[in-house]
Amino acid sequence: xxxxxxxxxxxxxxxxxxxxxxxxxxxxxxxxxxxxxxxxxxxxxxxxxxxxxxxxxxxxxxxxxxxxxxxxxxxxxxxxxxxxxxxxxxxxxxxxxxxxxxxxxxxxxxxxxxxxxxxxxxxxxxxxxxxxxxxxxxxxxxxxxxxxxxxxxxxxxxxxxxxxxxxxxxxxxxxxxxxxxxxxxxxxxxxxxxxxxxxxxxxxxxxxxxxxxxxxxxxxxxxxxxxxxxxxxxxxxxxxxxxxxxxxxxxxxxxxxxxxxxxxxxxxxxxxxxxxxxxxxxxxxxxxxxxxxxxxxxxxxxxxxxxxxxxxxxxxxxxxxxxxxxxxxxxxxxxxxxxxxxxxxxxxxxxxxxxxxxxxxxxxxxxxxxxxxxxxxx
Amino acid sequence: xxxxxxxxxxxxxxxxxxxxxxxxxxxxxxxxxxxxxxxxxxxxxxxxxxxxxxxxxxxxxxxxxxxxxxxxxxxxxxxxxxxxxxxxxxxxxxxxxxxxxxx
Numbered sequence: 329x330x331x332x333x334x335x336x337x338x339x340x341x342x343x344x345x346x347x348x349x350x351x352x353x354x355x356x357x358x359x360x361x362x363x364x365x366x367x368x369x370x371x372x373x374x375x376x377x378x379x380x381x382x383x384x385x386x387x388x389x390x391x392x393x394x395x396x397x398x399x400x401x402x403x404x405x406x407x408x409x410x411x412x413x414x415x416x417x418x419x420x421x422x423x424x425x426x427x428x429x430x431x432x433x434x435x436x437x438x439x440x441x442x443x444x445x446x447x448x449x450x451x452x453x454x455x456x457x458x459x460x461x462x463x464x465x466x467x468x469x470x471x472x473x474x475x476x477x478x479x480x481x482x483x484x485x486x487x488x489x490x491x492x493x494x495x496x497x498x499x500x501x502x503x504x505x506x507x508x509x510x511x512x513x514x515x516x517x518x519x520x521x522x523x524x525x526x527x528x529x530x531x532x533x534x535x536x537x538x539x540x541x542x543x544x545x546x547x548x549x550x551x552x553x554x555x556x557x558x559x560x561x562x563x564x565x566x567x568x569x570x571x572x573x574x575x576x577x578x579x580x581x582x583x584x585x586x587x588x589x590x591x592x593x594x595x596x597x598x599x600x601x602x603x604x605x606x607x608x609x610x611x612x613x614x615x616x617x618x619x620x621x622x623x624x625x626x627x628x629x630x631x632x633x634x635x636x637x638x639x640x641x642x643x644x645x646x647x648x649x650x651x652x653x654x655x656x657x658x659x660x661x662x663x664x665x666x667x668x669x670x671x672x673x674x675x676x677x678x679x680x681x682x683x684x685x686x687x688x689x690x691x692x693x694x695x696x697x698x699x700x701x702x703x704x705x706x
Numbered sequence: 707x708x709x710x711x712x713x714x715x716x717x718x719x720x721x722x723x724x725x726x727x728x729x730x731x732x733x734x735x736x737x738x739x740x741x742x743x744x745x746x747x748x749x750x751x752x753x754x755x756x757x758x759x760x761x762x763x764x765x766x767x768x769x770x771x772x773x774x775x776x777x778x779x780x781x782x783x784x785x786x787x788x789x790x791x792x793x794x795x796x797x798x799x800x801x802x803x804x805x806x807x808x809x
Binding site: 336337338340341344345378381382384385386387388389390393395397400401402423425429437438440442444445446448457459490491493494495496497498499500501503522524548550554555558559561562563569570623626627630631633634637641651652654655656657658659660663665666667668 | 708709710711713714716717720721723724727728730731734735738739742743745746747748749750751752753754755756757758759760761762763764765768769770771772774775789790791793794795796
């Protein structure tokens, strides 16, 4: 046992010395390798955490949201629809939702304005998300003005600020009373943005939605399962920028492995020949090359994973901010609950460590199987 | 100290850091995370929210679950993607096969 351990340690010593003889090349390779693993692992952690968060908290979303469409666009829905939908068997209750977007020209930000079902906020007061408070630099008790659609100022007092922990759902939120909402957007009476429908039996949601669509052909029912599915497919690999990032990472790993698999340099072949001539067995040479590959790939993998975890769950994926922020002025801070998907980390391991290590061994085996004299002469 | 010893110690520390991350994730998920999620879920229920606040530059990426079919073509039907966040989101599943779920 001790002999076996010492044998491995001796070979690791030799492997490290061999790598350090080409210090610049190998350290550069290690740095780039770590960077690729770091980016990919950050992406995996971030996406998985967002999905899990969405699945957990959007389970409380309305059972069915009924939108009215006009010329293919989301339009206001008459309140009268609610009464007829409420009469459908299986429907528990129907509540109109008042919500919309407000662009504040002074701060250059777009906010989501929402009216709660319960009157938790009095006219003239608002509750704001932490992102809004940061953007406008306001706090509880401050008075701010919103510009109505008629161009008139609407003064409101900040009644509360949602904690930063709720940024994931409420960063850009402004919650106000229905009276203020109508004053701000000049909505006609008797209309709502959409309707939130509660269905007593969750298994009847699809049936109720079908009845709603049949009763009102100009509506579009959205099931809760669709809402959840939307976020389950968020940052999907097969679409958009994500496939570019994934393809880049996979291509990088392929290049790393290909560089190793396409053969050894003349110096390396000579080195193998010398080792064979002084008594090294083929298995020893293969073990040496295995450790050379494993040292770089395993180190890059472990360091990349640790750095990615810190980046996503301690620094809110700050390096992704420039990409995720896009043209947003108000950017939520992602305080995500940590999630480590063992399957995806394992896939990343098999994608990064094993191919590179295997690609290191194969050409070494070919060289070690040849005559030592021929290898030294090459 | 031998090079191999230094390397093995470094690897052991890295593995320990990974295990520490797993433990930290479990701890956060069962203590702080549970409270935070409950608070967020309460907010979703009280305000009847339907979407996460991931992007704030376009309405169809701010509320992808609520986006209508023509939202990305806000200028004209053959307009290219206008907002960077649109590059990160795929269309909602319900829009790809309209009313399939209603059959």
